[in-house]
Amino acid sequence: MHAQPRVSIIMPVRNEEQFLPAALASLFQQTFSEWELIAVDDASSDASPAILAAAGHRDSRVRVLRPADRGLVPALAAGLAVCRAPLVARMDGDDVCHPRRLELQVAYLDSHPEVGLVACNFRHFPRRRLRPGMIAYETWQNALDCHDSIMRDLCVESPFVHPSIVCRRDLLEQVGGYRNCGWAEDYDLWLRLARAGIRFARLPEVLFFWRDHPERATRTMDEYSAVAFRNCKMYHLKNSFLSDVDRVVIAGAGQEGRAWQRLLRDENIGVSAWLDVDPRKVGRNLHGAAVVHPDMIGALEDKILVAIGVRGAREQFRTLIAHHGLQEGLDFICVS
Numbered sequence: 001m002h003a004q005p006r007v008s009i010i011m012p013v014r015n016e017e018q019f020l021p022a023a024l025a026s027l028f029q030q031t032f033s034e035w036e037l038i039a040v041d042d043a044s045s046d047a048s049p050a051i052l053a054a055a056g057h058r059d060s061r062v063r064v065l066r067p068a069d070r071g072l073v074p075a076l077a078a079g080l081a082v083c084r085a086p087l088v089a090r091m092d093g094d095d096v097c098h099p100r101r102l103e104l105q106v107a108y109l110d111s112h113p114e115v116g117l118v119a120c121n122f123r124h125f126p127r128r129r130l131r132p133g134m135i136a137y138e139t140w141q142n143a144l145d146c147h148d149s150i151m152r153d154l155c156v157e158s159p160f161v162h163p164s165i166v167c168r169r170d171l172l173e174q175v176g177g178y179r180n181c182g183w184a185e186d187y188d189l190w191l192r193l194a195r196a197g198i199r200f201a202r203l204p205e206v207l208f209f210w211r212d213h214p215e216r217a218t219r220t221m222d223e224y225s226a227v228a229f230r231n232c233k234m235y236h237l238k239n240s241f242l243s244d245v246d247r248v249v250i251a252g253a254g255q256e257g258r259a260w261q262r263l264l265r266d267e268n269i270g271v272s273a274w275l276d277v278d279p280r281k282v283g284r285n286l287h288g289a290a291v292v293h294p295d296m297i298g299a300l301e302d303k304i305l306v307a308i309g310v311r312g313a314r315e316q317f318r319t320l321i322a323h324h325g326l327q328e329g330l331d332f333i334c335v336s
Helices: 020-028 048-058 072-081 101-111 132-142 147-152 169-174 185-195 226-238 255-266 294-299 313-322
Strands: 007-013 035-041 062-065 087-090 115-125 166-168 199-211 247-251 270-275 289-292 304-306 332-334
Touching: 007 020, 007 072, 020 048, 035 048, 035 072, 048 062, 072 169, 072 185, 087 101, 087 169, 101 115, 101 166, 101 199, 115 132, 147 199, 166 169, 185 199, 185 226, 226 255, 247 255, 255 270, 270 294, 294 313, 304 313, 313 332
Parallel strands: 007 035, 007 087, 035 062, 115 199, 247 270, 247 304, 270 289, 304 332
Antiparallel strands: 087 166, 115 166
């Protein structure tokens, strides 16, 4: 029997027989050995249970759970409930870890007690037929290299690949663990950790390899849709940036901005003006509010939601708005 583990790895598994052996092999090859694996079988109907059972017989660090409740969030909650280590790592049954992943992440948390969660750079694989949007997401996320940059873009998209993180278990429990709210459970968790003042970090090394395939949860589950992500952002913004706000300015009068206008309307928050650089839109009225050029920012009094869907335009807006003395997170926030 192995000694008390320093890291508990939660791995929910549902019908992963094709990729599970490679995922497990990458854990057995870790240079850091003080871990336990909580493999949660989510009602698999293929050979996954047999593969997990064999892994448990091979190595006593592997524990297999079969909770009565089905679904990703119940599986994660069941896994978290039995973790014995002070640190919790995540892993999925279709991904692969670099051999030094746990070694480097644990060492970072040991030497940075002020940090509650550490991620790492990641790489999609296989690269063939990888969509441009996924490559852009990889580039964007890997560029969030410190707490401040992560916080700045926290409402743009999920800043971490869930199975690439290591977090202090007491902090996960402190914010309520995993919740089933109809949107991505990991993004909801990052936003709650941020609101609790937890500091984030990312290691610059590529230590995690995220397998892309048609059955991946991010492609198949409604909780990971664009609509669900907006709903999650709105819920948390109502308790932070948008608390006690009854009207805002939206930067971006395109499809993304209009989607946010509908969300805001449902929360009884009006739009006092739109900001856009398109000369075909400037001067028009949209849902009862004028579309004005960003040069007019100085004359506007309400907080600004930046909902610009065009790639690269977010940074252009930040550059433009910096000349007006507005503070990100206080006067404006980027939501796309």
